[in-house]
Each structure stands twice: as structure tokens, then as C-alpha cells.
Amino acid sequence: MDFMDVSLVALRVFREVAERGTLTAAANVLGYTQSAVSRQIASLERVAKAQLLERRHDGVQLTPAGHVVLRRAAIVLDQIDATGRELAGLPADGGTVRLGWFPTAGAVVVPQAISALRRTHPAITVLTREGGSANLVRALRAGTIDLALLAAAPPFRPFDTETPAFRTRVLAERTLRLAVPATHPFGSRDSVDIDELHDQVWIASASATEMGLWPGLDERPRIAHTARDWLAKLSMVAAGCGITTVSDSLAPVVPPGVRIVDVRGGSSEIRRTVLAWLRDPLSEPAARLAEAIAAHY
DSSP states (O other): OOGGGOOHHHHHHHHHHHHHSSHHHHHHHHTOOHHHHHHHHHHHHHHHTSOOEEEETTEEEEOHHHHHHHHHHHHHHHHHHHHHHHHTTSOOGGGEEEEEEOGGGGTTHHHHHHHHHHHHOTTOEEEEEEOOHHHHHHHHHHTSOSEEEEEEOSSOOOSOOOSSOOEEEEEEEEEEEEEEETTSGGGGOSEEEGGGGTTOEEEEESSOTTTTSOTTOSSOOEEEEEESSHHHHHHHHHTTSOBEEEEGGGGGGOOTTEEEEEEESSSOOEEEEEEEESSSSOOHHHHHHHHHHHHTO
């Protein structure tokens, strides 16, 4: 069987598996059973005459052949989707841009950038999705988004080691700060020393518990609560449930009852916001959106 005989369904399933990292996650998104996803992958590997995925205990990883198929599949599927939109009377691919963003970017920057783009280029359609930086990196590789707003912490390394490398633009470098209840002893101050953070009660991220904790503390932190949503964490801070770290960019939108303070001493904790893309040059809609995002950082 020649690769020309591959089905679009198999390519879509493969792209979803590559993006989600597991067969189970892909099956949930697609509404398939896991066995159906496995059959589609197996059929694609038979046609390719090569193993495309390495099955591991923590999910799957693309083989060199898998990277080749994914890169080409993303282009083919994008063109098919653009044709469908054009035939339906919707904007073709040239008028649509897909953006992925890490959670706190949606609090201020993403809405402002989309609003500004709507005023200046109303014909451009922006489709967005929230996700962790690791998931967005996979989505860029899979071709399901065109641009990604990614968060990075020191040491600043490439987001992955695959080729071709992502194109990136550093939009901002901001200092990590501390969110505390207004009624907390820290709440009446502009800054605290790092030594004063010992034995505090912390609210951490549910997806990665190191998020929400001040980096480099020389003790086992007391984590009382975890939450997936940043607004939920800040609401718990307002209720006096603990303290958490916060990006400086969120300072304008914290809820009542929360104070933002600086931390003195220790290493300077910088958080970097990066705009990343894979295809170069960017399409005109993607380039316009990138400009709008940069203007609001």
C-alpha cells in the first residue's frame, strides 16, 4: 500500500495524538474509543512502513519518521480545513489565525490584543485556546495553532529540541511577586525579605505544585491548597487561605482583598513571556495579531 492511500481521518488522529501526548487524551478530545485511535495509528504506520510513535509509560513520543509525517500532515490538514471554510463562505486560511496562550495571559493581554485587532482589521478571525506551555509547544508542532504565548522561567532554554526550531520573540521579562491577603501581616507593606517567607501557608497550582511557591526556599513548603485556575488561587488569597506567587502582569486585575508585594533577597526571579511560531514567514493575519500582542506588553 502506497502512502498516497493514507486517510485524512488517520492523519487527524495522528496529529491529535502528537499534540496531546497520549492515546487516551486524543481519544477523549476526538470522541473515539482508545482502541479506535490505536487502529488509526496502526493503519498509518502500515502505510508509512515505519514506526511513528514510541510507546512509553508516560505517553507517546514521535520517532524521526513520526516527525516527518506530522510536519507534512499539518500542512495537508490546514489546506483541507481552509478549503472547507472557503466553500462554506467563511474566511479562508488567509483570514484566520489560531492563538494558544498560557493561563494568566488571558487575564489582560489576550483580550486587549484581540479587541485592538478587531478595530484595525475586522476581517481577521482569531481563534484561541488556553493551555500550559508544554501543551502549546506540542500544538505548534502539530500545526493546530499558528502562534503561542509561552511562559518561561530561568534558566531560559529552548522549548524543545526538535527541528526546525521555533521562531521566538521575547515580549517581556517581569519580576515574580507575592500575592497576600490584605489582612496578612505582609498586607500593609510594599516588600518583604525572603527570610520572612519561612513557615508561610502556600496556595499552589494544581497542575505543577512548584508554581505558586516562591522559588529556592530552603524548607519544605506548607501547601494548604491547590487550584488549577489563577483567579481561584487569588480568590483564596483574598479569603485569607494563604499566599501565592503572581506575575507582575496580573497586578492590575487582582480581586479586592489581595495585596501584591515585592520580595527582597535571594536570586532575582524573572518570568519571561515569549511569542513563538513555527512557520516562517508568518501569514498576514498571524503577523497582525503578533503586532497587536506585542503592543500590549
